[in-house]
Amino acid sequence: MTQVNGIEFKQNLVPKSKYSIKCPNPMKAKKITVHNTYNDAKADNEVIYEVTNDNQVSFHVAVDDNGAVQGIPFDRNAWHCGDGSNGFGNRNTIGVEICYSKSGGSKYTKSEQNAIKYIAALCVQQGIVATTDTIKKHEDWSGKHCPHRILDEKRWATVQKAIIDEYNKITKALSKPATGTTNAGGSVVDYLNSKKIDSSFANRKKLATQHGIANYTGTAAQNTALLNKLKTGVAPTPSKPSQSGYKGTSLVDYLESVKKASDFSSRAKYATQNGIKGYTGTATQNTQLLKKMRGF
Ligand SMILES: [Zn+2]
Structure with missing residues (x-):
């Protein structure tokens, strides 16, 4: 559920x-x-x-x-x-x-x-x-x-x-920086502020998406990942298919196994990102999308 x-x-x-x-x-x-x-x-x-x-x-x-x-x-x-x-x-x-x-x-x-x-x-x-x-x-x-x-x-x-x-x-x-997780480099909010970059939740979410961090909700782990990406200054790269032990044929089950949102609008977004046009959630499109996202 x-x-x-x-x-x-x-x-x-x-x-x-x-x-x-x-x-x-x-x-x-x-x-x-x-x-x-x-x-x-x-x-x-x-x-x-x-x-x-x-x-x-x-x-x-x-x-x-x-x-x-x-x-x-x-x-x-x-x-x-x-x-x-x-x-x-x-x-x-x-x-x-x-x-x-x-x-x-x-x-x-x-x-x-x-x-x-x-x-x-x-x-x-x-x-x-x-x-x-x-x-x-x-x-x-x-x-x-x-x-x-x-x-x-x-x-x-x-x-x-x-x-x-x-x-x-x-x-x-969401906008309160998460605390309690080891983050040797300080907080992403402090980092952004030091660079005079908007550190609001909305902008961090945008930056996270640009850097391949999906479904940003402001968790400590996501903030640390974002900080590291911003600091290394590496251009955003397409994220590799996430590791999942899931070998079945259901796209939704696969997405859940890699902790990604599996609702229709999220799937439509992944479809667009993966070059599948006009996604309506058909079985064929789901199979195609599963292959692209999982790599097989
Ligand atoms: Zn009414």
Whole structure:
């Protein structure tokens, strides 16, 4: 099971054959739009319904008391804002549905708490700085009374602030240089500061990626590796296939064996890095990608 900021996360992505209905446009998400489902179904079922019907209605993630389920890739638009085919909400924001809002109660409360934690982490993943300008509600785009329960209870400002606070908590933790690990050469932050280079988490993440350190989250080991690479001044080199004892044929199992993210968007990124165009996660593409990444 994958977890995002302590929230169970899984995918049930819409088949590519339905992209033209559900998510026709590529997107670089700029904001998040919060919804209430106005229903009493669990997230799994909301997403199954979403990805199997043929309505031009879609959202990226549903969150319930057990976790988050993704139905639409984050790099594609979804139809959840009611602001038209070129509306800012529909074309630039990730739609997150909070389940069990119709009847409310403890399942809803837990769903909302999970959504707050999940959305904050999603902002970090997507490079969205969580503010009152980027954490939006459906109502902001089309005037629809959604998220209805949050609005009825007059809690929008509270929920929005909770997301922003959680985001600030995560990014603060990430930007604090890890301590306690042997690092004869000092901290990467000190090193960057001494060179007058931006030492923020975002920039370290960028530098890490440029130097072949995948999935930088600011751990002590990653900071040490980054410091060493920066100090040696060696030009970034493509990373060698990681060592793995895994000999099977599943790409996801292989990625997990080398502690790399195996979700769809990460695989799509690896595919692009490895020259596989138009990755949609087919069995053939996965086999091809496994060969390129593992070396056999
Ligand atoms: Zn809505």
